[in-house]
Amino acid sequence: MIPVFRPQLPKAAELLPYLKRIDEARWYSNFGPLHGEFRTRIARHYGLGDDQVVLVSNATVGIALALQAVALKRSAHQCICPSWTFAATPHAIALAGQSPVFADVDAATWTLDADQLAEQDIREASGVVMVSPFGAPIDMTKWERFAERNGIPVVCDAAASFDAIGREEFRIGTIPIVISLHATKPLAAAEGCIILCTDPDIIERIRQISNFGFSTTSVAQVLGTNAKLNEYNCAVGLASLDAWPETREKLTAMREYYWERLDEIPGLKVFGRGRSYVSNYMIIETETDGYQLSNHLAQRGIETRRWWRSGCHQHPAFTSFNVKPLPQTRRLGVHTLGLPFYSDLAKTDIDKIVDAVDEFCRPRAA
Numbered sequence: 001m002i003p004v005f006r007p008q009l010p011k012a013a014e015l016l017p018y019l020k021r022i023d024e025a026r027w028y029s030n031f032g033p034l035h036g037e038f039r040t041r042i043a044r045h046y047g048l049g050d051d052q053v054v055l056v057s058n059a060t061v062g063i064a065l066a067l068q069a070v071a072l073k074r075s076a077h078q079c080i081c082p083s084w085t086f087a088a089t090p091h092a093i094a095l096a097g098q099s100p101v102f103a104d105v106d107a108a109t110w111t112l113d114a115d116q117l118a119e120q121d122i123r124e125a126s127g128v129v130m131v132s133p134f135g136a137p138i139d140m141t142k143w144e145r146f147a148e149r150n151g152i153p154v155v156c157d158a159a160a161s162f163d164a165i166g167r168e169e170f171r172i173g174t175i176p177i178v179i180s181l182h183a184t185k186p187l188a189a190a191e192g193c194i195i196l197c198t199d200p201d202i203i204e205r206i207r208q209i210s211n212f213g214f215s216t217t218s219v220a221q222v223l224g225t226n227a228k229l230n231e232y233n234c235a236v237g238l239a240s241l242d243a244w245p246e247t248r249e250k251l252t253a254m255r256e257y258y259w260e261r262l263d264e265i266p267g268l269k270v271f272g273r274g275r276s277y278v279s280n281y282m283i284i285e286t287e288t289d290g291y292q293l294s295n296h297l298a299q300r301g302i303e304t305r306r307w308w309r310s311g312c313h314q315h316p317a318f319t320s321f322n323v324k325p326l327p328q329t330r331r332l333g334v335h336t337l338g339l340p341f342y343s344d345l346a347k348t349d350i351d352k353i354v355d356a357v358d359e360f361c362r363p364r365a366a
């Protein structure tokens with residue numbers, strides 16, 4: 001079976017120098033030396049200052065903390081998010097004490113469109129969590145204008161977008177951008193999260209909330225929790241960052257080969273085709289039924305995944321929340337499918353996958 005994804009984190013030998021530093025320092029969490037170094041290197045990677053970056057334990061908690069830090073509109077408790085996302089997004093909204101309201105995404109970008117949200121929904125919302133779909137860039141200037149015009153804060157769930165941020169229109173500004181370091185994401189620390197924001201006050205507030213509400217002393221200034229990133233996860237993150245140029249090159253080359261081969265298939269679109277960012281997904285959009293294609297591929301030893309299923313509003317945990325009309329979400333749920341994609345996927349396996357997709361799609365193409 002060709003798996004849909006095979007995580008690969010730094011090997012023991014690559015971690016060892018960092019682990020030895022932990023042994024020597026005897027500092028295991030609470031903003032230790034590796035945490036400091038990781039934060040500085042991430043800040044430099046994005047051309048930011050250290051005070052514009054905060055690291056926390058995972059992106060689900062990261063989104064919740066960012067929501068708590070951005071001054072949600074107090075007169076409301078409904079927070080708009082797309083249904084077309086991973087379950088973590090609405091979970092994070094609920095963790096922050098808000099109720100998610102599921103809105104539809106744009107047909108082409110697969111993300112919320114600020115111009116398509118209904119006036120009344122915006123008026124009744126405490127905030128918005130918009131989502132970068134499968135690591136794609138987001139037009140942040142447009143969202144900053146939206147936040148300003150409507151006086152409601154916005155948080156960006158950019159869990160899979162380590163590489164896209166800073167590219168194309170994905171500018172870093174006053175909207176907190178939350179990146180996951182989970183083992184399945186492009187830059188991995190096994191578990192972890194980076195939050196970027198040009199406003200140091202928002203970053204400082206998130207840091208306080210992540211550390212029991214403490215500021216400089218152990219007096220709780222605000223309500224908080226424990227969401228610190230420990231030294232061991234920082235070691236993995238640093239070793240992943242060391243390997244990033246090589247990882248990115250591998251993903252780029254593999255993606256190009258995949259794209260060229262998939263171009264041969266009639267009636268097929270590839271999400272992100274020709275764009276400048278790399279991600280850890282290969283998502284196709286077919287005119288045919290994705291479930292049937294998935295079964296066809298499974299019979300040929302190829303695992304696929306409907307990463308976001310039919311949208312979050314369908315999960316039992318979220319059915320009590322408000323749902324707007326979702327025609328695009330429904331369409332994406334039926335017609336999109338995640339193919340195997342990971343850094344050491346062999347070209348011969350890509351050939352096998354593309355041939356099997358072609359075999360299914362070609363006879364059915366209009």
Ligand SMILES: *Cc1c(COP(=O)(O)O)cnc(C)c1O
Nearest residue numbers: 058059060086088159180181182
């Ligand atoms: C992976 C993912 C998350 C959750 O990230 P964790 O670090 O695992 O909590 C949130 N949102 C989206 C869109 C994701 O893909």
